[in-house]
Amino acid sequence: xxxxxxxxxxxxxxxxxxxxxxxxxxxxxxxxxxxxxxxxxxxxxxxxxxxxxxxxxxxxxxxxxxxxxxxxxxxxxxxxxxxxxxxxxxxxxxxxxxxxxxxxxxxxxxxxxxx
Amino acid sequence: xxxxxxxxxxxxxxxxxxxxxxxxxxxxxxxxxxxxxxxxxxxxxxxxxxxxxxxxxxxxxxxxxxxxxxxxxxxxxxxxxxxxxxxxxxxxxxxxxxxxxxxxxxxxxxxxxxx
Numbered sequence: 001x002x003x004x005x006x007x008x009x010x011x012x013x014x015x016x017x018x019x020x021x022x023x024x025x026x027x028x029x030x031x032x033x034x035x036x037x038x039x040x041x042x043x044x045x046x047x048x049x050x051x052x053x054x055x056x057x058x059x060x061x062x063x064x065x066x067x068x069x070x071x072x073x074x075x076x077x078x079x080x081x082x083x084x085x086x087x088x089x090x091x092x093x094x095x096x097x098x099x100x101x102x103x104x105x106x107x108x109x110x111x112x113x114x115x
Numbered sequence: 116x117x118x119x120x121x122x123x124x125x126x127x128x129x130x131x132x133x134x135x136x137x138x139x140x141x142x143x144x145x146x147x148x149x150x151x152x153x154x155x156x157x158x159x160x161x162x163x164x165x166x167x168x169x170x171x172x173x174x175x176x177x178x179x180x181x182x183x184x185x186x187x188x189x190x191x192x193x194x195x196x197x198x199x200x201x202x203x204x205x206x207x208x209x210x211x212x213x214x215x216x217x218x219x220x221x222x223x224x225x226x227x228x229x230x
Contacts, residue, residue, distance in 0.1 A: 002188060005200030028180050028202050035176060035207070037152035037228045061150060065143050065224070067182050073117060085120030087143050092150070109180070109224060113152045 003028075018053030019097070021046070028109070040112040046071070050106075051099035057090060059115045064088040064098060069106035072099045118143075133168025134212070136161070143224070155227040161186070165221075166214035172205060174230045179203040179213060184221035187214045 011025040024045035031039060038060070046052070046069075054074065064073065070083035074097040075090060082088050082098070088108075090096045092115045100106035126140040139160035146154060154175070161167070161184075169189065179188065185198035189212040190205060197203050197213070203223075205211045207230045215221035 001190075001204045002195050002197055003202040003204065008202075029178060029204070033176070033178070033204060033206075035228055035230055041178065041180075041226060061148070063144060063148070063156065065156075075116075080117050082117055087118040087123075089116045089118065089144070089148060091148075111156060111226070113150055113228075115150055 013052075016052050017055045017097075019051035019099070021050030023050060023052055036114075038111065038113040040110055042110050043067075044108050044110050046098070046100040046106040048100050048103055048105070052097060054095055054097040056093065056095040057112070058093060060112050061089070061091050061115075062096070063111045064096075064108045065111070066106070066108040069100060069104050070102040071106045072101050074098070128167075131167050132170045132212075134166035134214070136165030138165060138167055151229075153226065153228040155225055157225050158182075159223050159225050161213070161215040161221040163215050163218055163220070167212060169210055169212040171208065171210040172227070173208060175227050176204070176206050176230075177211070178226045179211075179223045180226070181221070181223040184215060184219050185217040186221045187216050189213065 009027040013023045016023050026043040029041040072079040073082040073088040124142040128138045141158040144156040187194040188197040188203040
């Protein structure tokens with residue numbers, strides 16, 4: 001099955017989880033397509049200055065794979081530079097945040113799998 | 116945890132699964148990071164004219180999310196155009212192939228989750 005880009009479900013989150021600005025979410029896969037193993041495989045788009053606030057993943061992991069731009073990935077009290085080609089990974093029960101500190105959109109693919 | 120692009124494990128497959136040319140595979144996540152729910156989350160890079168041959172996924176699904184370029188995604192005897200932003204999805208037990216028919220590299224992220 002092919003799902004064209006313009007057929008994907010899109011969400012916009014404002015000041016998400018205590019972050020700033022807007023986050024666009026393009027849902028690449030829908031819930032039933034995960035075979036019960038996860039719940040998110042989505043392109044996240046953050047304009048310059050936008051962020052997703054610190055939040056915790058109980059009973060699941062999350063991976064952020066950056067495809068465009070650059071920013072800061074925060075975990076365990078530390079903000080670390082991240083850019084296109086890099087992965088930010090947190091395990092079950094861990095917390096993270098991300099901020100676009102560049103001059104172009106920050107785009108990353110988020111994957112959530114259950115414990 | 117951050118894994119920088121240059122720290123990721125890279126494979127090169129030649130004439131893979133009956134396809135043509137070389138396929139570069141950049142492993143974004145390692146096996147233990149899937150929490151037992153899957154086995155592949157990797158950037159696939161196909162030069163113009165390269166392909167991955169027709170193959171079947173027993174006991175698992177696979178998603179190809181295209182990030183750059185264009186090509187043909189084959190399933191159920193039909194070749195369908197696919198390009199940056201599109202998803203090619205096959206369910207458990209289904210078969211697929213993909214070919215770079217463009218003039219630039221075709222890059223897609225492959226995700227495999229178990230049944």
